[in-house]
Amino acid sequence: MNTLSDEHVRGLLKAAIPPPPTDARRGEIWPALRRRIHDGRQHPLRIDYALIAAVVLLCLLRPSVIEFLLLHL
Amino acid sequence: MHPYLRAYMSGIALPTIVVPFVLIGLSLQSSAAHEFHIEDVLVFPIGLVPNAWGLWNLLYVWLRRRREIPAGIYGAALAFVLAPLAFGLQLALGKVLWTTELFAVGFPAALVVYYLAWRFGVARVNNVLGIG
Numbered sequence: 466m467n468t469l470s471d472e473h474v475r476g477l478l479k480a481a482i483p484p485p486p487t488d489a490r491r492g493e494i495w496p497a498l499r500r501r502i503h504d505g506r507q508h509p510l511r512i513d514y515a516l517i518a519a520v521v522l523l524c525l526l527r528p529s530v531i532e533f534l535l536l537h538l
Numbered sequence: 539m540h541p542y543l544r545a546y547m548s549g550i551a552l553p554t555i556v557v558p559f560v561l562i563g564l565s566l567q568s569s570a571a572h573e574f575h576i577e578d579v580l581v582f583p584i585g586l587v588p589n590a591w592g593l594w595n596l597l598y599v600w601l602r603r604r605r606e607i608p609a610g611i612y613g614a615a616l617a618f619v620l621a622p623l624a625f626g627l628q629l630a631l632g633k634v635l636w637t638t639e640l641f642a643v644g645f646p647a648a649l650v651v652y653y654l655a656w657r658f659g660v661a662r663v664n665n666v667l668g669i670g
Contacts, residue, residue, distance in 0.1 A: 502666050507658055516650045523647050533644035534651060535560045536579050536635070 541669050542596050548663040549595025552655055553588040560584075578633055582624055590620055595660055599669050609664075613656020614649045621645060 469477075524531050560583055594616045601607055628634045636644075664670035 498666065501668070502662075504665070507661065509658070513654065513657070516654060520647050520650050523643065527643055529640055530644045530647050533636070533640055534648055535563060536583055 541599060544667045544669050545596045545599035545664070546592040548667050548669065549592035549598075549660060550588040551663055552659045553583075553591050557584055557588070578631065579635065581631075582627055586623065586627075587620065590616065590623075591660070594619075595664070599664070608657075609661035610653040610657030613660060614653040616656075617645070617648045617652045621648070 524534075561580075564580075594613075598607065598609070598612055601612075625634075625636060628636065661670060
């Protein structure tokens with residue numbers, strides 16, 4: 466009966482199991498995600514700023530609108 | 539992950555983030571400031587709104603495979619679905635909080651908030667998750 470040395474078993478395991486991703490490959494995930502976040506960024510138009518200002522003004526003039534927004538929509 | 543599951547998760551993210559702030563804001567208000575118990579009216583913003591956003595975004599992702607739809611306009615349209623539901627729930631619970639005057643001012647504000655939230659919030663998360 467053959468006995469396997471530790472070295473031989475280690476070699477067989479290394480051959481059978483695919484290597485884990487290297488640090489370099491793992492590190493590519495975050496730059497890709499960051500790129501996706503930056504690429505998808507929408508730049509606000511003047512009308513968007515005007516709408517934000519209008520809602521803020523409305524909330525200041527009529528505080529009940531804040532409760533309306535928070536509770537129901 | 540399945541794109542529709544991602545769409546649902548992307549849709550519920552924003553309202554779910556807002557809910558704790560709603561709770562904090564209402565808890566800090568004195569109970570004399572409003573004529574209802576907080577727990578009576580929280581069922582809508584906590585139980586229904588996030589799910590509605592998730593399902594609405596799922597529908598958005600499905601529709602966008604067929605035609606181009608601006609996210610802001612599509613999101614604002616959700617207010618037309620939720621407003622009757624909110625009013626119906628108020629009627630069902632016997633706690634009608636909306637007056638005609640409040641609705642006339644509040645609903646346009648809600649449309650704007652929904653437009654901006656979908657244009658800059660949900661659409662962005664969709665992009666990050668690769669379904670934009």
